[in-house]
Amino acid sequence: MAIWLEQASADFETRFAAFLTTKREVSEDVNAVVRTIIDDVRVRGDAALAEYSARFDGIDFSTTAMAVTAAEIDAAVDAVDPKVIEALELAARRIEKHHRRQMPKDDMYEDDLGVGLGSRWTAIEAVGLYVPGGTASYPSSVLMNALPARVAGVPRIVMVVPAKAGEINPAVLAAARIAGVEEIYRIGGAQAVAALAYGTETIAPVAKIVGPGNAYVAAAKRQVFGTVGIDMIAGPSEVLVIADGNNDPDWLAADLLAQAEHDVGAQSILITDDAGFGRAVEAAVERQLKVLSRSGTAAASWRDFGAVIHVADLEAAVPLANRIAAEHLELAVDDPDALMAGIRNAGAIFVGRHTPEVIGDYVGGSNHVLPTARSARFSSGLGVLDYVKRTSILRLGPEQLRALGPAAITLANSEGLDAHARSVAIRLNLEG
Amino acid sequence: MAIWLEQASADFETRFAAFLTTKREVSEDVNAVVRTIIDDVRVRGDAALAEYSARFDGIDFSTTAMAVTAAEIDAAVDAVDPKVIEALELAARRIEKHHRRQMPKDDMYEDDLGVGLGSRWTAIEAVGLYVPGGTASYPSSVLMNALPARVAGVPRIVMVVPAKAGEINPAVLAAARIAGVEEIYRIGGAQAVAALAYGTETIAPVAKIVGPGNAYVAAAKRQVFGTVGIDMIAGPSEVLVIADGNNDPDWLAADLLAQAEHDVGAQSILITDDAGFGRAVEAAVERQLKVLSRSGTAAASWRDFGAVIHVADLEAAVPLANRIAAEHLELAVDDPDALMAGIRNAGAIFVGRHTPEVIGDYVGGSNHVLPTARSARFSSGLGVLDYVKRTSILRLGPEQLRALGPAAITLANSEGLDAHARSVAIRLNLEG
Numbered sequence: 042m043a044i045w046l047e048q049a050s051a052d053f054e055t056r057f058a059a060f061l062t063t064k065r066e067v068s069e070d071v072n073a074v075v076r077t078i079i080d081d082v083r084v085r086g087d088a089a090l091a092e093y094s095a096r097f098d099g100i101d102f103s104t105t106a107m108a109v110t111a112a113e114i115d116a117a118v119d120a121v122d123p124k125v126i127e128a129l130e131l132a133a134r135r136i137e138k139h140h141r142r143q144m145p146k147d148d149m150y151e152d153d154l155g156v157g158l159g160s161r162w163t164a165i166e167a168v169g170l171y172v173p174g175g176t177a178s179y180p181s182s183v184l185m186n187a188l189p190a191r192v193a194g195v196p197r198i199v200m201v202v203p204a205k206a207g208e209i210n211p212a213v214l215a216a217a218r219i220a221g222v223e224e225i226y227r228i229g230g231a232q233a234v235a236a237l238a239y240g241t242e243t244i245a246p247v248a249k250i251v252g253p254g255n256a257y258v259a260a261a262k263r264q265v266f267g268t269v270g271i272d273m274i275a276g277p278s279e280v281l282v283i284a285d286g287n288n289d290p291d292w293l294a295a296d297l298l299a300q301a302e303h304d305v306g307a308q309s310i311l312i313t314d315d316a317g318f319g320r321a322v323e324a325a326v327e328r329q330l331k332v333l334s335r336s337g338t339a340a341a342s343w344r345d346f347g348a349v350i351h352v353a354d355l356e357a358a359v360p361l362a363n364r365i366a367a368e369h370l371e372l373a374v375d376d377p378d379a380l381m382a383g384i385r386n387a388g389a390i391f392v393g394r395h396t397p398e399v400i401g402d403y404v405g406g407s408n409h410v411l412p413t414a415r416s417a418r419f420s421s422g423l424g425v426l427d428y429v430k431r432t433s434i435l436r437l438g439p440e441q442l443r444a445l446g447p448a449a450i451t452l453a454n455s456e457g458l459d460a461h462a463r464s465v466a467i468r469l470n471l472e473g
Numbered sequence: 474m475a476i477w478l479e480q481a482s483a484d485f486e487t488r489f490a491a492f493l494t495t496k497r498e499v500s501e502d503v504n505a506v507v508r509t510i511i512d513d514v515r516v517r518g519d520a521a522l523a524e525y526s527a528r529f530d531g532i533d534f535s536t537t538a539m540a541v542t543a544a545e546i547d548a549a550v551d552a553v554d555p556k557v558i559e560a561l562e563l564a565a566r567r568i569e570k571h572h573r574r575q576m577p578k579d580d581m582y583e584d585d586l587g588v589g590l591g592s593r594w595t596a597i598e599a600v601g602l603y604v605p606g607g608t609a610s611y612p613s614s615v616l617m618n619a620l621p622a623r624v625a626g627v628p629r630i631v632m633v634v635p636a637k638a639g640e641i642n643p644a645v646l647a648a649a650r651i652a653g654v655e656e657i658y659r660i661g662g663a664q665a666v667a668a669l670a671y672g673t674e675t676i677a678p679v680a681k682i683v684g685p686g687n688a689y690v691a692a693a694k695r696q697v698f699g700t701v702g703i704d705m706i707a708g709p710s711e712v713l714v715i716a717d718g719n720n721d722p723d724w725l726a727a728d729l730l731a732q733a734e735h736d737v738g739a740q741s742i743l744i745t746d747d748a749g750f751g752r753a754v755e756a757a758v759e760r761q762l763k764v765l766s767r768s769g770t771a772a773a774s775w776r777d778f779g780a781v782i783h784v785a786d787l788e789a790a791v792p793l794a795n796r797i798a799a800e801h802l803e804l805a806v807d808d809p810d811a812l813m814a815g816i817r818n819a820g821a822i823f824v825g826r827h828t829p830e831v832i833g834d835y836v837g838g839s840n841h842v843l844p845t846a847r848s849a850r851f852s853s854g855l856g857v858l859d860y861v862k863r864t865s866i867l868r869l870g871p872e873q874l875r876a877l878g879p880a881a882i883t884l885a886n887s888e889g890l891d892a893h894a895r896s897v898a899i900r901l902n903l904e905g
Contacts, residue, residue, distance in 0.1 A: 122887070124883050125883055125884065125887045127880070127883075128880035128881075128883040128884045128887075129884065131877075131880045132880065132884065135584075138584070139590055142580055142582075142592075143580075143592065145577075148574055148575075150574075152567075152570070152838070156837070156838070157824065158571055158837070158838055158839060160574075160575065160856075163817040163818075164817075165850065165851050166817065166818075166850065176889065179888050180884070180887070180888070181884055181888065212887055212888075248850040248851045249851040267706070267846065267848065269851060270848070270850075270851030270852055274699070289899075291899055292896075292899055292900055295892065295895050295896040295899045296896050298892040298895070298896070299890070299892045299893045299895070299896040301892070302890060302891075302892040302893070303890075329892075329895070333891055333892050333895075334889070334891050335889075335890070335891070335892065339892060377868075381866075384864070385595040385596075385598065386595075386598075387864050388864065388865070389864060389865040389866070389867065390864055390865075390866045390867070391867050391868075392589065392866060392867065392868035393868055393869070393870070395869050395870050395871050395873070395874045395900065396867055396868055396869045396874070397874075397896045397897055397900065398896070399881055399885060399893045399894075399896045399897050400867060400869060400874070400877060400878070400881055400897065401865075401867050402881070402885075402893065403880065403881040403884045403885065404877045404880045404881050404884070405588070405590070405867045405869075405877070406584070406588070406590055406867075407590060407865040407866075407867055408865065411865075412862075414699065416699065416702070417862065417864070418597065418598065418680040418702075418862075419597050419680045419681040419701060419702030419862060420702055420862055421862040421863040421864075422863065422865055424592075424863070426858070430844075430849065430850075430851060430852055430853040431853040431854065431856065432816070432819050432820065432821060432822055432849070432853075433820070433821040433822075433833075433839040433840065433843075433854055434813075434821070434822045434824060434839075435821065435822070435823050435824065435828055435832060435833050435837045435838075435839055436809075436823075436824035436825055436828055437825070437827050437828045437832060437837075438825070438827050439827050441827070442827045442828070442829075442832070445563075445832060445836045445837070446832070448559070448560035448563045448564065448835065448836045449560075449831055449832055449834070449835040449836050451556050451557055451559075451560040452557065452560045452561070452564065452612070452613055452835045452836070453831060453834070453835065455554070455557045455560075455612070455644055456611050456612070456613065456644075457608065457766070457767075458731070458734060458735075458767070459734075459765060459766050459767070460727065460730040460731045460733070460734040460761075460765050460767065460771060461731045461734070461831045461834065462831075463727045463730075463731070463761070463765075464724075464727040464728050464730070464731040464829045464830070464831045465829055465831050465832065467721075467723055467724055467727045468724055468827065468829065
């Protein structure tokens with residue numbers, strides 16, 4: 042049973058503040074192990090990669106190739122249920138179409154002094170996509186990570202996926218094919234991150250690494266950050282549902298459980314202005330838990346981190362939602378737009394009773410890689426902007442330099458940087 | 474004397490690759506000390522802040538207020554040379570105007586199925602700006618960090634600056650006034666970062682921390698990342714100048730030294746197709762070094778990390794420039810546009826012989842906070858996008874859910890997530 046928080050209670054603020062800061066992850070300190078693996082792969086390349094893959098994944102690169110061949114991808118596509126392929130293709134079309142709208146435009150212009158200014162966007166040259174093995178090996182995540190890179194124009198997208206005894210989930214390879222990813226290696230863990238960052242004899246290095254992974258992968262990404270770019274380090278998933286009493290409790294219980302089944306650290310929160318409805322949702326959650334295949338995970342998540350918050354009216358939900366800053370926010374109310382206007386912190390908003398968050402996980406078109414753990418206060422979901430970078434451009438002629446140079450000299454001198462001042466003065470035949 | 478690399482030499486690739494990976498910073502391991510300070514400020518708030526400020530900055534908060542008053546800022550403005558104020562105001566106007574063009578637009582639309590999709594941008598609610606004390610306390614950096622936040626619409630911008638015995642550089646306070654920053658605390662170091670991230674009795678927490686600092690500040694930013702957002706961790710500055718033989722060697726020597734005077738770890742590189750010109754620039758650097766106030770720093774930087782690279786023709790400079798991925802790139806050639814077309818990795822490009830990089834440091838209008846240490850391969854300079862975040866929006870009605878739901882159910886089931894499947898199926902009266 043999740044906790045129940047009553048906004049009208051005297052201790053609400055204390056309890057809500059404590060709820061907000063509850064840690065939902067055990068942080069394992071694997072930094073030292075990861076440091077050793079990275080250094081080793083950096084120095085010994087393929088040989089180290091082979092040793093770690095043998096030890097951790099039980100795969101022998103003297104008999105199985107590290108690179109996945111086009112023929113293997115063909116075979117994987119054939120092995121996947123055509124209905125799944127069709128659904129992945131629908132998802133891919135929608136994701137690609139939506140993300141095309143995110144492509145930033147260059148902006149080159151001259152100001153009133155005749156100074157040329159500009160922002161020019163270029164795609165990152167090479168991106169590595171980490172895909173976890175085992176049960177967390179989701180084809181939908183391959184689409185969500187790879188397609189924005191494709192849209193951005195990244196010329197080289199490399200996928201790594203650990204293959205226990207050589208096996209890779211065929212749906213993951215099919216998703217890679219649909220997303221246009223052709224360079225795939227069966228490696229995983231910190232050793233795969235090291236190989237992507239520093240390169241080996243077989244694998245050329247990339248400039249950025251994205252994608253989810255376990256504690257070792259996360260630590261490795263943090264350690265190679267700077268040598269390469271990385272995406273956010275995602276925590277357990279969350280959903281916040283704001284609902285009035287005019288919903289079917291079963292619908293929203295299903296949404297809360299869809300989040301909870303991800304991980305014991307996932308979090309599902311309901312805010313409602315109708316206490317009776319809140320109780321009905323709680324009851325529906327208990328009923329539905331009985332029939333889920335991942336009911337152990339979902340029950341633990343709901344028990345340890347779930348919450349129902351009862352507020353006097355729906356407007357009171359808005360400031361709470363901004364403090365929670367949820368990865369996913371559902372607005373299951375009559376007038377969602379009225380509430381949405383006040384929301385500033387949320388990874389994604391699902392508007393109205395007919396937009397379950399799950400649509401966004403797969404086929405909505407928007408990205409399902411979103412900021413967790415309250416980081417929607419300062420960061421955005423994955424998108425095309427994560428695969429491009431901006432170069433700023435400045436162009437002066439002699440006339441513009443005469444106009445702006447003296448102020449630059451004044452500021453450089455005031456900061457005690459006389460070589461700065463000289464670099465302008467020398468062109469104007471002035472004293473620095 | 475800087476090193477000389479001859480592209481025509483047999484060992485060029487080896488030497489260039491080694492040059493690219495040369496470390497220019499001593500990495501101090503201050504993590505444990507910083508961890509203690511952060512934990513202490515988190516638990517004891519103002520009391521801890523006062524103790525660390527007394528110890529490290531020699532300031533007594535029982536006699537000097539932590540917050541800087543409006544009257545103190547007024548007094549600082551009066552104390553600064555009016556010519557400097559005027560130059561700061563010119564810089565601020567130009568920075569603000571340029572950054573306004575970076576403001577992203579919301580994008581809300583309906584697709585052909587009638588699905589509502591959107592990207593909505595909101596400003597981060599509160600941002601902390603770290604300003605170093607002492608000689609690295611640059612008013613220009615206050616403008617560069619604060620103005621994009623203002624343009625983004627950040628409602629609360631907090632500045633922290635360590636004040637040795639209570640003193641703050643008046644030009645820094647004047648720049649804060651010009652940038653519209655009114656909430657200023659005389660604190661610094663890891664304790665200031667902790668106060669911004671977690672809050673104290675006096676200081677409300679922020680959602681993101683930006684600005685340069687020493688090893689302790691950098692380590693503290695890394696440690697609080699996740700609780701708050703942070704900007705990039707900047708390394709020593711760099712310039713790459715691509716020049717033909719038709720330049721005044723003294724101009725480009727001055728540009729190389731303007732970078733070198735920043736830090737012994739700064740790096741200045743000249744690529745030229747004219748060996749005689751390269752030698753002339755080297756000679757000019759030696760001459761100019763004699764008259765600089767920071768000649769010790771500049772000479773060490775040039776000796777340890779400077780380079781002249783001689784190439785057969787200017788086109789050969791482009792792939793080298795992309796590998797160097799310099800923070801600042803000057804194109805001092807007849808046809809800079811021809812070269813610029815091929816450049817993909819650079820923080821900022823300064824086009825033509827009359828655009829010294831120093832203009833971009835102060836009054837060009839573009840931002841001077843740019844990616845260092847080859848990170849222009851995957852990241853951008855500071856801008857408005859660093860102070861906003863995107864919420865994605867999805868809106869389906871019953872009809873759209875009927876159209877997309879079955880594919881979502883198929884994918885959820887294929888990933889073994891049956892609560893996901895149920896959350897859609899229950900709304901469509903289907904089996905999950």
